[in-house]
Amino acid sequence: LLTFRDEARRMGLTVQAPSIQSGQYAFSVDDESQIRYGLGAIKGLGEGPISSVLAAREDGPFSSLFDLCARTDPRKVNRRALEALIKSGALDELGVDRWVMLAALDDAIKGAEQAASNTAAGIDDLFGEVIATAGDAEDPYQEYRRARPWSLMELLNAEKESLGSFLSGHPMEAYEAEVRKFAPRRIRELQANNQAVVAGLILDIRTIKTQRGPMAVLTLDDGSGQMEAAVYNDVFTEHRDLLQKDRIVLLDGRLQVDDFNGSLTMRTKTVRSLEQAxxxxxxxxxxxxxxxxxxxxxxxxxxxxxxxxxxxxxxxxxxxxxxxxxxxxxxxxxxxxxxxxxxxxxxxxxxxxxxxxxxxxx
Known part of the structure; x- marks a missing residue:
């Protein structure tokens, strides 16, 4: 999935976030020839929840999180599915911040369950239904808007949790200006046969056993490109605690061309976290x-x-x-x-x- 997404971007195609209003189970192309992320690619969703959403959507677009909960089957579209929809950005078209919707989720579910129970029993709630809609005179999210906003990193980590990757941005964006004080060149600007400091997010770590002890091969990504960095045993042993996926690191070493695939690689001499630098x-x-x-x-x-x-x-x-x-x-x-x-x-x-x-x- 990540390979196809990156290939689409290299071709100049825009990959849009999943959409509760127009998205389909599979990836699709919208009226503006942009690729729309498939609802089926969201972790925590399956055919059951998506079928319930698509069936309810035939009666018109959803006006709010409360409306979505009220019109779908709670046995299929449960809390886990709703959390995944919020974190992935699929509900962004409702016009409410993700952290606000997450704060309102418990009450939205309870309200929908109460209304469904009342309907099944053939009774009306003495005090009226508690399901809020966009047409209500008062803001249905008013009491939840005090929820603590998410930082960019929190928003992107929520996307990765639900989509398997960052979609609306890159973690390096939050530190771009600061990082360039230590690593002036981005990955796409680097050249072989030079000593350099490279900054990037660790996308992947492969640990390899050698006669001298364990070493690691890192895949770094800074939003402009990717490269591999070899961290041999002595450096790996010293900085092992810093070498974790999704962490931004600064590597100092020698850039060279990989004889096997011709790509740029680094032989790492030192590792620092951004905080250390x-x-x-x-x-x-x-x-x-x-x-x-x-x-x-x-x-x-x-x-x-x-x-x-x-x-x-x-x-x-x-x-x-x-x-x-x-x-x-x-x-x-x-x-x-x-x-x-x-x-x-x-x-x-x-x-x-x-x-x-x-x-x-x-």
Missing amino acids: RKAKVSQLRLRVPSHRVDERFNTLLASTLRSAVGGQCPVVMEYVQPIGSVAVRLGGAWQVHPSDALLDELRIAVGNDAVEWVYEV
Whole structure:
């Protein structure tokens, strides 16, 4: 499946996310000649749930998650199937964030089960049905919109869990500008017979037993291309804990052409995680915040987020931005943090993607 998807992209064809409104069991081509991901390729779905969805869809498009639950057979379209639909992006056309729908899922299922039970018993609910629809006067998701938003990595990991791959983006995108401070060239720009630092996501790891001990062959992907890297026993033993699938790593080594298939490979000398590289070079964490956003609720959220990472050596600088200018305030030493990926994700949710920056030594 991944091979066909990548081939489609190389041919300039767009692979669209699965769709609850127009998707079919198998991959299909829409009216704009774009490939639509098949519902049958979503993990956790089978012919039973998909048949129930397609049959219900004949009566018209779904207006909400609540409507979907009410119109499908709960014995077939169960919680597992609905979670997979949400995480894959198949319900994005309903116009609600995935984390909001996941927060509303329990109540949507309960409401549909209650309505089905009442209908089967031939009775009406004394207080009316609890199934919300898009036509309701009030926002059916109002109480669930307070759910914590997902970071890009969380969204992509949910896609991989349900689809087997990232579809709406690449994990490197969240760190692209920072990664280029350590690895200036992307994989597609690399040339053989050079010493280089390569950054990429570990897609696959093959462990090989040799006379000198175990070694590994990594498949790296940075969104621009893929390459293999050989990690021999001494390096493999030293950095084994860093060599995990779906982790972004920085490899330093010699680039060469594989004699067997002619592709570019690396003989790896050192391995670092992005966090390790950041910790060695970062000079400060800088947060740019519009002054009108600063209130008691914002201060509480920011303090709680920073407090989870205090105890490090990285100072935090707050830049308060106003229309006529800005002012930077360096927080006290008690607020110095560990510059982790987890902190970056939480701050992007709290402050905004473009408001968080690691500043590096020149």
